Amino acid sequence: MSPTPKTHVLVTGGAGYIGSHAAVALHEAGYAPVLLDNLHNSEMQVVDGVRKLCDHEVPFHAIDVRDASALESLFRDCIEAGNPIQGILHFAAHKAVGESVAHPAMYASNNVGGLGTLLQVASAFDVRNVVFSSSCTVYGEPDVVPVDESTPFQEAESPYGWTKQACERVLKDHAATHVAHRVALLRYFNPIGAHPSALLGELPLGVPNNLIPFLTQAVAGIRGALTVFGGDYPTPDGTCIRDYLHVMDLAEAHVAALRWCFDQTAHTPVVRSFNLGTGQGASVLEVIQAFERATGETVPFTMGERRSGDVVSIWADASRAKEELGWTAERSLEEALADAWRWQQRLKTR
Numbered sequence: 001m002s003p004t005p006k007t008h009v010l011v012t013g014g015a016g017y018i019g020s021h022a023a024v025a026l027h028e029a030g031y032a033p034v035l036l037d038n039l040h041n042s043e044m045q046v047v048d049g050v051r052k053l054c055d056h057e058v059p060f061h062a063i064d065v066r067d068a069s070a071l072e073s074l075f076r077d078c079i080e081a082g083n084p085i086q087g088i089l090h091f092a093a094h095k096a097v098g099e100s101v102a103h104p105a106m107y108a109s110n111n112v113g114g115l116g117t118l119l120q121v122a123s124a125f126d127v128r129n130v131v132f133s134s135s136c137t138v139y140g141e142p143d144v145v146p147v148d149e150s151t152p153f154q155e156a157e158s159p160y161g162w163t164k165q166a167c168e169r170v171l172k173d174h175a176a177t178h179v180a181h182r183v184a185l186l187r188y189f190n191p192i193g194a195h196p197s198a199l200l201g202e203l204p205l206g207v208p209n210n211l212i213p214f215l216t217q218a219v220a221g222i223r224g225a226l227t228v229f230g231g232d233y234p235t236p237d238g239t240c241i242r243d244y245l246h247v248m249d250l251a252e253a254h255v256a257a258l259r260w261c262f263d264q265t266a267h268t269p270v271v272r273s274f275n276l277g278t279g280q281g282a283s284v285l286e287v288i289q290a291f292e293r294a295t296g297e298t299v300p301f302t303m304g305e306r307r308s309g310d311v312v313s314i315w316a317d318a319s320r321a322k323e324e325l326g327w328t329a330e331r332s333l334e335e336a337l338a339d340a341w342r343w344q345q346r347l348k349t350r
């Protein structure tokens, strides 16, 4: 189904890192994003960035996805305004592995409970198309790389990982009992980078857990040296390997997945998982070198102990997304790192 000005798409977690970039990609593809976020881990300035890039008033609702009555009002208001929600990109969730170990119930409540509430309300308003923000964490430590979608799930390494596995299961079971529901489960590898305008990017609150925000803050002098977590892994240079993909490539994959949902014609439910990555692994040391090449900056780093819970190596076989969604990651690691650095520089001067 081609987008029309009336194809309104709810973006939960729309003020978050990936949700905000996806909202811009939706707008660029001709859809009308409607942002929802409880602003627990984000700021209104992100919504301002989305609005600047979309060049018009993108609606924003400060709602928690667990608040069923607020969700009902939103869906009803959209119908009454002649703009029914026709699809959902569901990002709203907690995402920090370490925090999930400390607060497993909070993760279950927000990630799994939030999805449950959203699905109950969405079904009541007959919204059938859902694109879900899953993660390669569902695979745990894989026996074979690259991983494709048929790779069996291992025991989740963290409560965060378990919530992603559980949400996928909830979506499959929910769709199975509803006519013509279409669900795309998008398993992201490691999203990095920022919008090339530097109007949007990752906004970590406090000390970043993830590699790229820590690295850029270390280079900017906001943090001390980056600690490389483990140099004695069974990899060519001893550091962990991941599949880093540009957040704009990831954002565009959501548009492709939504279009795929709209294009399904069967009355039977369709649920499909898609790996989203570049298909290339890079070690932590390779990322540091690529950053230095891309920006001309020097990364201060020291070798440290392994971080508990880290998998050694994982990268994607993303051929299903290419064949069925017509999507491939197009931007390079260097481009993503240059964009992340441009965003960090803007943050520093703001």
Ligand code: UD1
Pocket (backbone or CB within 6 Å): 095, 096, 097, 135, 136, 137, 188, 189, 190, 209, 210, 211, 212, 214, 226, 227, 228, 229, 230, 240, 241, 242, 284, 307, 310, 311, 314
């Ligand atoms: C993990 C999950 C991912 C999830 C993300 C959320 C896996 C395979 N991936 O990503 O699904 O969305 O958490 O937070 O489970 N590193 C350092 N120093 C640092 C920070 C990181 O060396 O200061 C290294 C890590 O050891 C790792 C790599 O950088 O090898 C990437 O780490 P990070 O950015 O935290 O992402 P993942 O842990 O891969």
